[in-house]
Amino acid sequence: MSQKVGDRLKAVRSMYGLSQRELARRAGVTNSTISTIEQNRVSPSVDSLAKVLAGIPMSLIDFFTIDLDNGEEIFFKKEELVELSDGTMSMRLVGASRKDRKLRVLHETYPAGGDTGDNLIVQKGEEAGVIIRGKLEVTVGERVKVLGPGDAYYFNAEIPHRFRNVGDGECEVVSAATPPSY
Amino acid sequence: MSQKVGDRLKAVRSMYGLSQRELARRAGVTNSTISTIEQNRVSPSVDSLAKVLAGIPMSLIDFFTIDLDNGEEIFFKKEELVELSDGTMSMRLVGASRKDRKLRVLHETYPAGGDTGDNLIVQKGEEAGVIIRGKLEVTVGERVKVLGPGDAYYFNAEIPHRFRNVGDGECEVVSAATPPSY
DNA sequence: CAAAGGTGTTCAAAAAAACGAACACTGATT
DNA sequence: AATCAGTGTTCGTTTTTTTGAACACCTTTG
Numbered sequence: 001m002s003q004k005v006g007d008r009l010k011a012v013r014s015m016y017g018l019s020q021r022e023l024a025r026r027a028g029v030t031n032s033t034i035s036t037i038e039q040n041r042v043s044p045s046v047d048s049l050a051k052v053l054a055g056i057p058m059s060l061i062d063f064f065t066i067d068l069d070n071g072e073e074i075f076f077k078k079e080e081l082v083e084l085s086d087g088t089m090s091m092r093l094v095g096a097s098r099k100d101r102k103l104r105v106l107h108e109t110y111p112a113g114g115d116t117g118d119n120l121i122v123q124k125g126e127e128a129g130v131i132i133r134g135k136l137e138v139t140v141g142e143r144v145k146v147l148g149p150g151d152a153y154y155f156n157a158e159i160p161h162r163f164r165n166v167g168d169g170e171c172e173v174v175s176a177a178t179p180p181s182y
Numbered sequence: 183m184s185q186k187v188g189d190r191l192k193a194v195r196s197m198y199g200l201s202q203r204e205l206a207r208r209a210g211v212t213n214s215t216i217s218t219i220e221q222n223r224v225s226p227s228v229d230s231l232a233k234v235l236a237g238i239p240m241s242l243i244d245f246f247t248i249d250l251d252n253g254e255e256i257f258f259k260k261e262e263l264v265e266l267s268d269g270t271m272s273m274r275l276v277g278a279s280r281k282d283r284k285l286r287v288l289h290e291t292y293p294a295g296g297d298t299g300d301n302l303i304v305q306k307g308e309e310a311g312v313i314i315r316g317k318l319e320v321t322v323g324e325r326v327k328v329l330g331p332g333d334a335y336y337f338n339a340e341i342p343h344r345f346r347n348v349g350d351g352e353c354e355v356v357s358a359a360t361p362p363s364y
Numbered sequence: 365c366a367a368a369g370g371t372g373t374t375c376a377a378a379a380a381a382a383c384g385a386a387c388a389c390t391g392a393t394t
Numbered sequence: 395a396a397t398c399a400g401t402g403t404t405c406g407t408t409t410t411t412t413t414g415a416a417c418a419c420c421t422t423t424g
Contacts, residue, residue: 005228032404041381
């Protein structure tokens with residue numbers, strides 16, 4: 001818990017794509033409150049902080065627990081994937097540098113113009129995938145990148161995310177979900 | 183996080199055997215501050231709360247995370263232990279009703295008058311034991327009980343605790359530590 | 365019994381945080 | 395170019411929290 005409360009709030013808020021005013025409106029506080037908190041010019045009361053977080057929504061315990069960007073990689077270039085080939089089929093490991101992986105990979109195909117929307121669904125666990133054909137725009141928190149064949153992604157599913165097929169044909173992806181059971 | 187901040191602080195403080203004034207002195211705040219917080223008459227700023235917790239000491243994340251009395255049993259009567267006997271030796275399972283047990287049992291013998299002292303050492307993990315011979319006074323947080331042969335204990339080691347041989351002879355105990363490796 | 369040291373609580377004054385309304389800036393739309 | 399809606403910031407006022415010094419109560423000590 002070395003990080004300042006203001007910094008954490010700022011990081012969390014921008015992760016959810018909310019402006020100070022938008023969050024203030026949802027939380028029922030003024031934008032100046034959030035502004036001064038994020039500048040660490042004031043230390044909010046626990047009630048105030050809880051009230052602000054309710055606008056996200058996020059619990060106090062999650063706010064203090066969540067690690068915001070642990071420095072691990074999110075995007076991998078084709079040549080950064082680790083080859084686990086057994087000879088007949090090629091299996092390239094995504095996120096090999098990450099510790100404590102807990103997920104299972106699947107196959108998916110996006111129709112032209114396919115889009116999960118910006119509802120920014122959040123769920124426990126992790127998510128990863130490889131683009132096979134087409135162009136997929138992946139949004140993870142504030143980071144956005146258009147990935148092509150051979151590229152891949154790996155991120156914490158707690159961070160709001162979105163997928164969009166920005167190519168003119170189908171987009172084939174090897175995707176994954178966690179926990180491994182489903 | 184349904185519980186109020188004041189209630190949590192009060193529970194944590196009394197667990198550590200500190201008075202409002204003693205905690206106030208260690209934390210560098212006034213006793214009235216702690217009094218009003220514990221009555222939920224005010225909502226402390228995050229800084230203030232952290233300052234108070236530093237006097238325990240306890241981190242913010244631990245404060246919000248720790249479950250203070252999860253309703254699970256701490257003391258077990260002799261007949262409440264689950265028999266895991268293999269025929270030659272009798273193995274009675276302590277805390278069978280508890281989920282996610284992570285510990286390993288050992289043997290110990292306390293000399294007459296033996297006492298771990300009230301330094302209230304705190305450590306991650308869980309701790310359990312069975313009294314074989316003698317009388318052992320076990321203090322866990324606010325709860326105190328004198329256990330005799332066949333009785334047992336099981337508690338979260340994060341709660342301050344103390345053992346004292348209150349009998350006139352040796353006290354034999356089957357004790358345990360966590361994690362299992364040591 | 366009375367004094368001393370301990371507990372938690374209460375109240376007016378001082379300090380800190382939240383509000384409310386402004387400001388300055390940016391990018392998009394006329 | 396000018397308006398508009400958006401962003402984050404700043405400042406005086408209002409509200410809330412913290413302080414400091416009392417209070418009432420209890421237990422121990424002389």
